[in-house]
Amino acid sequence: MTPISIEQIPGTVTTATDAAVNMMPLGEYIFKRLEQVHNVRSVFGVPGDFQLSLLEHIYKTKLNWVGGCNELNSGYAADGYSRYTRSLGVLITTYGVGELSAINAVSGAFAEYSKILHIVGMPSTKVMTDEQLKKQHIHHLVPDLDSLKDSNHLVYADMVDKVCCAKKIIMNQDQILDDLDDLILQIFKTSRPGYLFLPVDLSDELVNAERLHSQSLEHIHKSFLEIKDSEEDRHITELANKVLEQVYNAKNPVILADVLADRYANGQELLQEFINKTNLHHYVTFMGKSLVSEYHPKFVGDYQGSLLSNPGIHENFVSSDLVLYVGPYINEMNTGKYTAEFKENTIILHADYLKIGQTIYRDAHFIKLLAKMNSIMDQTRVPINPLLQFPITKKFANIPSTAKINQSTLLSKLEAFIQPNDVLVCETGSVMFGLPDIKFPTGMRYIAQGFYLSIGMALPASVGVGCAMRDLGSSQRLILLEGDGSAQMTIQEISAFEHLKIKPIIFLLNNNGYTVERIIKGEHQSYNDVKPWNWLNCFKFFNVQEDSVRTAKIVEVTELTKALNSIETRSVTEGTLEFYEIILDQLDVPWRFHAMNSNRLLPKMD
Missing domain, CATH: 3.40.50.1220 (TPP-binding domain)
Structure with missing residues (x-):
């Protein structure tokens, strides 16, 4: 018999006699619980055999499933979603191979106080509790170094203690009711990721879903901030x-x-x-x-x-x-x-x-x-502040460049281009260190990984940001500043924009390799080179329709000016995806990055 959801019965009042009416598969309960959390409308991840039974239940809810090209990208997207919504990014991966691929993204979220709930599909409870089954080496598992020892099926759960605020390993379906709520509360309280490990056999088990009505999570994102007495x-x-x-x-x-x-x-x-x-x-x-x-x-x-x-x-x-x-x-x-x-x-x-x-x-x-x-x-x-005692000078340094566009020119053009309420996602790279020289307009949002600095994060994170903007009905523009070396890490996720009907404005800064690393050491060493790609042709390979993307390679300042002037004010879901490859010198960085590296002299200021 198919269990009846409480949402199918108007005016349900929970009593002991109708407890059976409130029974619901655990997987459905998890997603409906997440639906109640402030600004959570999408869930990110990659399917795997240990969580397929869980994923089946998302289609009984209003949540959107956003599949990534790989788990790392999905982790970055969940991080971007969290940063834009100032709420929870939900990530779902499978045992071992999936969760380990995502751990770098989760670590970055931990390092930068970003809220991610990482749900990991695990082997069945029987495999982890039965004395005979515990001895089996199941797929996706790394065995013990000593081949005579039993497998540790919680080996991956043991790895995450330093990159999460809390973890919950669910061993029976009733345990989830308190543990899920407590885990979400801890994530909001610490603004750090948390892990939920869910055995594959529990998703279809029935739980009492009465608390979906009696104890809503609508205000959990700020409940711990309320003064209690x-x-x-x-x-x-x-x-x-x-x-x-x-x-x-x-x-x-x-x-x-x-x-x-x-x-x-x-x-x-x-x-x-x-x-x-x-x-x-x-x-x-x-x-x-x-x-x-x-x-x-x-x-x-x-x-x-x-x-x-x-x-x-x-x-x-x-x-x-x-x-x-x-x-x-x-x-x-x-x-x-x-x-x-x-x-x-x-x-x-x-x-x-x-x-x-x-x-x-x-x-x-x-x-x-x-x-x-x-x-x-x-x-x-409150004292009335005196006038500032020292004059302030903005540094757009005239840094020598073999390219016709240098970063100083680019930054000044971007300052004029960015509009109030725009959302700017910036990749880890040289241009990031010039943005403090730009005066951002009112209402603008800037999203970047400014401390953990994992290159490749920004492109998939902008997918998460775009999903969040779409989910919340934003009319803002989404702008992505990307680097050629960083983009090669996670370029697959550019295919998500077409699929999700998200239309960012992307500026790919092509400085022929790892410029940040060149400035630190190895200016002309091959280890700082990347393989040259034909960036403007990548959209054909990723099946982006020709009429839904506008591309251009920009070499001259006049071309940059023309391109910026042609970009319309529109929302993230309107118009076309715009992609501009801007050619820069491979040693051109803002003055601030030179200042960080004592091995190079500061450029002269005009």
Whole structure:
């Protein structure tokens, strides 16, 4: 008998007598549970024999299945989906060969506080529990080094402890009810990936689905941020007042906005509200780019320490007598190779702690503090910022180039091209280090892997971003800045755009190999070369219809100007896919990347 879904019975009231009516296959329950999570509309992955029975159930829901060309690409796409939605990216792979292919993408998500639920199809519960079956070496398994030892069927689950916030290994169908909810909560609480290991024989087992109605997950993405009782409210209020008193008593306080404010529910909105209410001078980090309005009258610029900031930025920053560092991620890339100066006058508002001077307060999530500070702030006591003490100069360096287009010209053209509310996905590569020189328009979203820096991430991530934009009905443009070397890693996923009816604007920067590596070492060594491809012909191979893509190879500045002027304002699902191959010198990088590498002299500035 086919089990009846509770959605088939209007007005169902759960009682002990009708428990059978609420029974549902576990696979269907998982997907319907995920449907309840904020902004989750698509699921990414690659089919495999250990999770096919699970995938069958997705078609009983409204979720979209987005199959990838490989598991790594699907992991990157789930990451991109999470970053755009500020919610959960769902990834489904099979045992061993699939999950290991995706682990690099999951590791990048972990390193950059991106929320992924990775569901892995596993061998059956019998294989893992029966004393005789446990001895069998099943396919996709790596046996023990000692051939006389039994197989460890959880060998891959043991590998992920350092790249996830939590993992759940499901051994019976009823266990999923609590474990799935707890895992999703932990993912949102930490903004890190989590793993669900699901044996192949459980997907069709029946579970009581009553909690789909009685305990919705609609608000789980921010439930842990709610102040739960009066005692916690007093604690948060006390700390919020401590921070505000520091602001009130300062003469020249400033705000430094960082990427974690983009990773938690309402973070970006609360931070912008705090900026608007205080009207203090403020900066963004390398990874915090586009987090706040760069056209706000008190926005100063991108702060990357004394090494990588534009002239005047660092000087103005360190002249302040109080720094509110909101949503910080302190790492090499985000601090200008640790040349950023955070003295005793720095207050750090982190997801894990509040630090005032040398005093650390736990249980003081910065989202809760921002919300409280916004509500209790006395704006009349906030100091009026003085004028900036040092002039600021933007560096578009005139770097020598054998190509007719150099990156300085490209960056200045891009600054004029990018419009309010555009979404820009940028690959790990040389151009990334020039973007801090661009003033982003209001409402624009910038998505890039600024710390983990796995090349090849951006193209499949833009598939995830495009799916998210489509799912949420966005009218924005999607722009991808890609490199020729990076694109060769994950180029298969360009075929997804046609299949999914997503129409990005792609600029492929062809500098004939691994330019970032050439600058570091081996300018002319063969290990930094890549095989030359005929990029404009790749769409035929990937079965992209001729009338749905527009391509051009751009060598001259006039050609670049003409191409940019021809691109219309449209949504991500309208018009044609546009692909422009831009020829650059193989040693042309923005000034900031030269500054990071002491083995090369800084270029002269005009």
